[in-house]
Amino acid sequence: MARTVNPREHAARRQAIVEVAKACFARKGFHQASTAEICAAAGISPGALFHYFPSKKAIIAAIVEQEGAETAAYFDAAEDGDDLYAEVMGFLDLALELAADGDFASLTLEIAAEAARDPDIGRLAARNDADLRARLEGLLDGAARRGQIDPGLPASEAASCLTMLVDGAFSRVATDPDFRPAEQKGAALLLARRFLRPTHRE
């Protein structure tokens, strides 16, 4: 009996597995979470999982690739904005919201740890990281060219500073149980605003 594969159904199933795996990895870590648990949570058999992902590492790679695609889509939309200063601030606001999301922050740390251990995951994570930085730099450069922020601020250095701030939020969440990124968001956004010196508001 031939098995017919509906591509849309296959993609939807694959995505459902990714979502379930993200939650499992965030809560238990990549190495502590077993594929059996992922299968149970996704309601499929271990044999069926193999049709979607040949290994746990393939699931991890899919998660990292998907993050990259989501970042690209985010910046595609942001670049269409009229006020690129507002788009930069919107990005920072979202990044600090994500740092405050326990599951997202845990998953980010798991990816960083796995990137240090596994060169393939490392390359994927490094590409995401470089892409994000480049896209943020592009927004800052556009904002400066349009006279929306201080044109004297080199976009590359400004992008580095703002990503340092975001990285710092994720890093503090991991090491300091009393740190609440949501409570620091106002001050962090003020810091960014004063740094960028938007020309049309103050």
Added chain:
Amino acid sequence: MARTVNPREHAARRQAIVEVAKACFARKGFHQASTAEICAAAGISPGALFHYFPSKKAIIAAIVEQEGAETAAYFDAAEDGDDLYAEVMGFLDLALELAADGDFASLTLEIAAEAARDPDIGRLAARNDADLRARLEGLLDGAARRGQIDPGLPASEAASCLTMLVDGAFSRVATDPDFRPAEQKGAALLLARRFLRPTHRE
């Protein structure tokens, strides 16, 4: 034959072992570096090491405690300054220099990783972290009271933002081989200056 112990010599020897161990740990990691290597580098026998440190963990604890003492001494001196804004900027400058120091950055990451694994080291590291943040907040509060920086900036939130920036520098060093904190120092200090709005210069 009784062994006479000269306390000053004992302290000097202990300190020499700590220095050698810091270099070994930074290069190989806590778990990869053996006490045999530390002994060889320090020019003492494994039996002699035991007179100074009962275990590798005791060396790690001594390193973390010493960092705490160095931070306290740094801020003791900074608080005596007339220009507390300049002291805050001096601290940031030093922290970003340290992030650019490969050995120091590696050792910092090793301590963070060990703090996550070992509750005793975790408590020591968390205390250092909280002390540093509190001392920086004290400097910022003093600077605001003296009218040296924007008095409308809550010292607690400003301290959080600036430590996020420093944490971010250490975190990026670890994950991005192309990141050069020394090259970002100028922009990061500009960011801090614009954020703090020093009143007596601009």
